[in-house]
Amino acid sequence: MQTDTIIYIIIAGITALLLALFQYMYKSKRQSKLNYILTLLRFISIFGILILLINPKFETTSFYDVKPNLVIALDNSESVKYLKQDQKAKDLYDQLISNTDIQNHFNVISYTFGKNFKTIDSITFNENQSNLSEVFKSHSEVYKNTISPIVFITDGNQTFGSDYQYSAAKLKQPIYPVILGDTIIFSDLRIQQLNVNRFAYLKNKFPVEIIANYNGVESINSIIRIYSGNAVLFSKPVAFSASKTSEIITTTLPANNVGVKAYRVEVEPLTNERNTINNSKNFAVEVIDQKTNVAIVSEGSHPDLGALKKSIETNEQRSATILSPSEYLSKINDFQLVILFQPNNSFTEILTEIKRLKLNTFTITGKTTNWNLLNTSQDYYKQEITSQTEDYQPNLNINYSTFIINNLDFESYPPLHSEFGQVSFIVPQETILYKTINGNITNESLLSTFEINEQKHALLNGEGIWRWRAQAFLNSESFNDFDNFIGKLVQYLSSNKKRNRINADYKSFYNGNESINISAQFFNKNYEFDPNANLLITLKNEDDQSIQSLPLLLKNTSYSIDLSGINPGNYNFTIKNTDEPISISGQFKILEYNVEQQFLNADVTKLKTLATNSQGESFFIDRTEALTSKLLNDNRFATIQKSTKSNMPLIDWQYLLGLIALTLSLEWFIRKYNGLI
Template sequence: MGSQTLIYIILSGIIALFVALFLYKYKVKQMSRKQMLLTSLRFISVFSLLLLLVNPKFESESVYLEKPNLVVAVDNSNSIAYLKQDTNALSILDDIKSNPEINEKFNVQIYSFGNQVKLSDSIRFNEQQTNLDKVFQEFNQIYKQTISPTVLITDGNQTLGSDYVFSANKYKQPVYSVILGDSTIYSDLKVQQLNVNKYAYLKNKFPVEVILVYHGEDSVNSVFKVQSGSSALYSEKVSFSKTNNSQILNFYLPANQVGVQTYKAILVPLESEKNQINNVKEFAVEVIDQKTNVAIVSDILHPDLGALKKSIEANEQRQATILKPNEFINKTNDFQLVMLYQPNNNFNDVFEGLKKTNSNYFLISGTKTNWRYLNSLDLNITNEITNQTEDFQAVLNSNFSEFIIEDLDFESFPPLKSSFGEASFKIPFQTILFKKVGNYTTESSLLSTLEHNGRREAVLFGEDLWKWRAQTYLNDKSFNSFDNFIGKLVQYLASTERKTRLSLDYSSFYEGNSSVLIKAQFFNKNYEFDAKESLSITVMDKVLEKPKSFPFILKNNYYQVDLSSLPASEYQFTVSAKNENISKSGSFKILDYNIEQQFLNADVNKLQQIANSNNGTSYFASNSGLLLSNLLEDERYKPIQKSHKNVVPLIDWKYLLALIIFCLSAEWFIRKYNGLI
């Protein structure tokens, strides 16, 4: 409280005393007890009101001890159970949780990790992936400003993310590695990696690349083969030694039958080999007998052309060709979809050909588009002509229902550049993306689809799509989400199928460790998306013939169900609507592959390395008892005395208001009772 505030309080007391004495002492020779009581009540009420006007602030300071954190991260992946270390992990965790000295010295915080990092007391060792890189990234954010020694209970085998040694080096806390697993080196042959395209074409051969790895001291011989059912399609003898411990094989397999074809790559195990699961890897290829050809017609050079071609051809079922308008005229019948990039007067024959064949097309406009020419044509859209350009950002229309669109965080994408002006549609249309100028989201269309007389069209009002593809990579470290977005748009425009009230989005096969997601859209009789319908899926295992049912969950403008809990097998399914007699069926395969069962040993070297570089210590499960004593004896982990200063203004003190009300009420009552009012 400052000296100025103190002066105001003294003045308030003098004024309050003067007011009270003036009312009850003025012209009174001698004050009675009653007048003295009334004077006191008036003094208190006036003084309190003046104090509220002055509103002095009072400081209170509390001192407390803050204990350091003990962060315990337990590997919850099923590689721990596979290496038979689950009992050791739970025993070490129980020792930490039940030790009274540890709990007195530290705030113990327990996490489990697999694909994600979670606060958890329940450890089941059922995660399908391990991401140690994410553990250190998240802990670095949470415990940046604290003293938080970290105990890492794991086998050190990672299946996702960047190398965790680098992220651990950025983590500024001591790390204590408790190593789960055997450090003994056994002879082991392994199918390390297998690369194959997802699609192949009928009566062609598709390439396969396989990487084989050997861990051991002696020279060994084996045979690598590929089987389809009981038939052997490929076989080769391989040799390994301590120095020559890997081989890369490249070969071709025939695609003789349409549909999903499953193959098994086998590296024949050694007699003494302990882990034989990693000697086998199942893979699949979908054989198709046709390809979607897309023409990208442009009279100018622009980075968008290459970005569109790469996005389209990310799916092996599609091929894109960049052509000049005069080159396209003679090849009109070779393509199922035409992309018209910033058309001008040279596109006259192109538009005439599209009109005659009633072909689907995707029009992309920009700063070099001749809208005066386009407006003169009999198109389903016109655009206001101006000499100005504008940058437009994108906002997803969550009510778009022609096909399933996921939000790629479009609002974080760089703006597209286009001519300034309002577009007018002559037929009904659906907007996928709205224009956003600055912080204002408009009702104007940035990307829309149209359907009329059996023809499908799309219009994009903006160039520089290549920046969107680049931004997707910055956001996700992958082009996949943008390529899938363009792929779905191409699939919709290239298709001539009629729209159905129930549409499904799923893959023909799923890798054993990938998420098995099936998406669906349901429309009412007016073909508007119906968010009130209850969809369910019944899945039948073709081998066990046991049906299982799962409900769909509503997510924005589509429904989704996660079937990742299903074991590897071949399945048939039926998606049904509860309130209407509408259903749709399909089939898919889940390949048998568990990446967490590919490891034979703990990654001892990495766990020891991160412990040493982070001023900690590494332990094996057998000597983990030393961990607790070292933590208790370490002088770095002491409670820190901290103080908390709390500044409270008088106006927040509710009791003062109650005192004012009491004094005024008591004064009024006494005066009324004695006839002074």
């Protein structure tokens, strides 16, 4: 309590005493013991009121106990069931969460993981992917500043995501792996990896790379074959031993017909081999007869050029070539789309030819753009010329409907550098990204598309998208989201097809272990996105002739459905609006492959290393008696007593108000009873 507050309290006490004495001692004509009682009551009342006016603050300390967290992460993938460890894993989980000592010592939080890490709701062991790294990534975000050891119940076999040892190295918590499996090593021959492009071109040959692995001590011989249906397209004998456990086989196959072609790679199994599922793998290639060629025209060098080229060429159906203006003019008829990067005076002839030939364009402007030239060479938009620059961050227009945009967190993206001033569009346009300045969203376009005179155009008013590609990788540890966005923009601009009222976004084939998502958009007669449509997809399995109809659900500016889990095979589908006779059809193939059934043992070595590096301890599922004792007796996981200090103002102390009310009431009652009122 401060010194001046103490002085005020002393003055209040003296004042209250003087007023009480003046009322009942000095002013009173008769003196009795009753006056002393009334003086005391009046003193308490006045002093209490004055104290409330001063409102001093008192420091209070409270104590509470904080228990450590115990995170139980249970592998819910199919590989656990395939290794016949599912019941043991569930029994251990039930044992941990029902243990009274564990519950008293820890705050127990339970999760399951497969492709995603989530709070436990059911244990089914039917997840078709295992992303073990997501466990440690999520844990470090949620339990960053707490004591939270992990009981990691898994076989250690990962099929998806980054290496979990790398993710766990960033985690400053002890990890206790419970290994679902044993140390017995069985002889096994398998197709470890298959590398092949998704697309091939008609009349060309496409490469296939096969990596075959062997676990065992004896020398063995086998044969690797590639089948198309029942026909053998390629075969080669292979030999393995304890010292030679891997071999890479490469070949090329012809692409003779357009469409999706399915193939199967098999390595002849060993006698009495325990797991023969991993002896074969299916793959497919889509054969196309034309490649989309994109010209990126620039007068100088810039990091954006490389980012654009890489994003465009992640799809093997497209190629991108960086050219100077003069080089492009000599090859202008070789490309389906031209990207004009920061046009200046050297682009004068190009802009004239584009207008004459009615070519599709994607214009990217920046600090060196000649806006006088751009403003006079076309009649689509005009930029206010201020000779000043500004940094603009993107904000996604969720109502953009020309093509489907998803999976991009534009708000986290760095700003682009551009000319300060507004772009005024003379023709109808759709804005993909709006400009944001200092967190304020404007109605100005950062990226827009428009169609005029059977031409398609896009305008990106800013340079620096190489930073966007880098940010996409930081957000998701992959360039895929950004590359897919650029790919869809390029696909739209390079196509001269007329716009349909219903569009579908899907792949021609899916591997058995990937998500199968199909998206669609529906437009009204004015080609505005219709969020009230009732879209239904009808699937027909061409192998067994089964048919099923499912609704598509609205998500932002598209309708989508997740078909993961349907049986492998060839499918035809039709998406239609149940309220109008409008539909679109397509087909896709799902290749048979279950990555969770490729394992023969738990990854014992990796899990033991994980425990050692995190100062934890590993346990086999058949020997977990010591796990509970280890957790309860580890001094690092002791309950901690913490205290909090707070300043409580006296006005919040309700007992003082009660005391004032009580003394005033007693004083009035005594005076009334004795006839002093």
